[in-house]
Amino acid sequence: MTENAGVRRGGAPGSRGRTTVADVVVAKIAGMAVRDVPGVYAMGGGFARSMGSMRERMPGAGAGKSVTRGVSVEVGEVQAAIDLEIVVDYGVSITDVAGAVRESVISAVERMAGREVVEVNIMVSDVKLPDEEDEGQEWQRVQ
Template sequence: MTETTHRNDTTTRETLRGRRGSDIPAGKRGNTTIADSVVAKIAGMAAREIPEIHNLGGGMARALGAVRERVPGGGSGVTRGVSVEVGERQAAVDLDVVVEYGVSITDTARDVRTNVINAVERMTGLEVVEVNIAVHDVHLPDEEEPEQEETRVT
């Protein structure tokens, strides 16, 4: 029989606030620091691996992200819709998603949550204490993505 426990101690999200990165003890040979942006990229990639996820980010975030991607050095958009808080040994993740029409949102959220937790914990060694998912939109089959203008260098 499997026993489920709930965390009601000081390992809550509040203990993660205000920290800039993760310091994972490595013994006498040094420390490894993992930046928030690294955890955000891992979480964003893991969320996008779920086929029922159409996109990440709310409407405004997607629009600004599309503009940012066209600017040289503006980033790849992997972390759009992803927010993380990283502590010394734990991380919390918030995701804003758009799902495909017709899928079970609860099943999709479960799959995303599992994939994000597995990826972050496997790659960083951090314990993921929570993954919060906000579904901002449903992508309809006949909806077209906003057209992105081609960037030309002259």
């Protein structure tokens, strides 16, 4: 029988080493969580949405960008802060939509990235009126 002299075995395997989560990962998680909230028409301001929709039509230029449009994050080792810019549907309660967005984002980021979300700041930059044409909406709800 051989002995493992000098080999240190300590702590659970999950505690050996360090896990780093990039800002873009948290931004994508937050962007996807916002999409699940009824009453949110789009992410980002009008100019950002129109430029983004043009960029996404160019091959290779816009892949993966729409989910993070309107999302800004700061990620530390244990905490994250998130800023969102959204457009809401006309007729919905902005307060209720903002609360649902916060709940969805906090839940998703804390569950998936393991970071405590210290704040989710939301700026409602526009309201989608029923008679306005779609200006490059990134996703579609059930029709």
